[in-house]
Amino acid sequence: EFMKEASGFSVLEQSVKDKLHVDHVIVVPGNSDEVDWVKQEMGKAAIGFLRSILKNNQTIAVTGGTSMAAVAAMMTPLENAKNCMFVPARGGLGERVENQANTICAEMANKANGEYRLLHVPDPLSEESYQSIIGEPSVKEILQLIRQADVVIHGIGDAMTMAERRKASEEVLQRIEAGNAVSEAFGYYFNKTGEVIHKVRTVGLQLEDLFSSQCVVAVAGGTSKAKAIMSYFQQGKSNVLVTDEGAAKELIRE
Numbered sequence: 014e015f016m017k018e019a020s021g022f023s024v025l026e027q028s029v030k031d032k033l034h035v036d037h038v039i040v041v042p043g044n045s046d047e048v049d050w051v052k053q054e055m056g057k058a059a060i061g062f063l064r065s066i067l068k069n070n071q072t073i074a075v076t077g078g079t080s081m082a083a084v085a086a087m088m089t090p091l092e093n094a095k096n097c098m099f100v101p102a103r104g105g106l107g108e109r110v111e112n113q114a115n116t117i118c119a120e121m122a123n124k125a126n127g128e129y130r131l132l133h134v135p136d137p138l139s140e141e142s143y144q145s146i147i148g149e150p151s152v153k154e155i156l157q158l159i160r161q162a163d164v165v166i167h168g169i170g171d172a173m174t175m176a177e178r179r180k181a182s183e184e185v186l187q188r189i190e191a192g193n194a195v196s197e198a199f200g201y202y203f204n205k206t207g208e209v210i211h212k213v214r215t216v217g218l219q220l221e222d223l224f225s226s227q228c229v230v231a232v233a234g235g236t237s238k239a240k241a242i243m244s245y246f247q248q249g250k251s252n253v254l255v256t257d258e259g260a261a262k263e264l265i266r267e
């Protein structure tokens with residue numbers, strides 16, 4: 014059923030796949046910059062994809078953001094994936110509580126009839142606090158779950174938009190600007206060629222952990238995000254993209 018739904022955009026999906034060198038692309042109709050419910054449609058499509066890959070007893074790490082909040086809003090019980098564990102990928106990153114990974118992860122788990130574990134750390138962290146927090150046994154335990162997640166699902170943001178939304182310091186804003194950061198994901202900021210320009214110091218998933226996950230799903234749409242999506246995928250650390258027509262058409266135009 015999921016394949017049939019996606020087939021209306023199969024040519025566009027294939028073009029985006031070729032452009033980004035990604036294993037699987039799902040495009041939903043519309044442009045989430047203009048119409049809010051398009052995000053919910055991306056959420057639904059992401060859930061459809063998760064249902065097709067998740068197995069019993071798997072761990073799913075999720076990030077924050079409004080796109081991920083839309084995924085949580087559309088979540089339904091996962092009959093074929095019993096005892097799944099949802100964990101937040103990283104700390105709060107300065108987001109409002111409704112956009113934080115902890116909040117989204119708990120909602121997803123409840124709706125999926127799964128379990129969840131939360132990560133209670135302030136961020137950004139000083140080097141000193143970072144070292145002592147990662148030494149705490151309770152934090153160590155959840156960090157292990159996060160870093161070994163079977164599936165990761167995350168948003169991608171425009172670098173400046175994200176830094177401003179999270180009220181980054183003047184110093185960080187300057188670094189992001191000077192480094193020509195284009196995209197953001199997991200609290201990492203990337204330039205056009207996918208190099209890391211800045212990284213929010215918090216605990217949780219590190220970029221290199223993505224290589225050991227079975228499946229890393231990005232959910233990001235809207236014409237305004239095309240450049241950010243392009244930049245993030247230069248590193249090739251995610252293998253699935255759920256997007257919308259607005260972003261997809263802009264992506265293949267560039």
Ligand code: G3H
Nearest residue numbers: 077078079080168169170
């Ligand atoms: O981590 C958040 C993402 O980078 C983007 O957030 O889905 O609200 O645009 P968004």
